[in-house]
Amino acid sequence: MDPITLSFCAVVCSCLSVTAPKFLGVPILLGNGVSVGIIAAMTLPYIKDIMHAS
Known part of the structure; x- marks a missing residue:
């Protein structure tokens, strides 16, 4: 699992x-x-994209 x-x-x-x-x-x-797990799993890729874009 990555950091x-x-x-x-x-x-x-x-x-x-x-x-x-x-x-x-x-x-x-x-x-x-x-519910929270599903929402978290759906939002994590977007957060990773934002972090790698900057």
């Missing part, structure tokens, strides 16, 4: 853990995690 991907995943997981409500059930937290 950009590793850093991006660390930031996304950190933000998810901070914003995850502790009182909701596991299915809702799992759904939120899947």
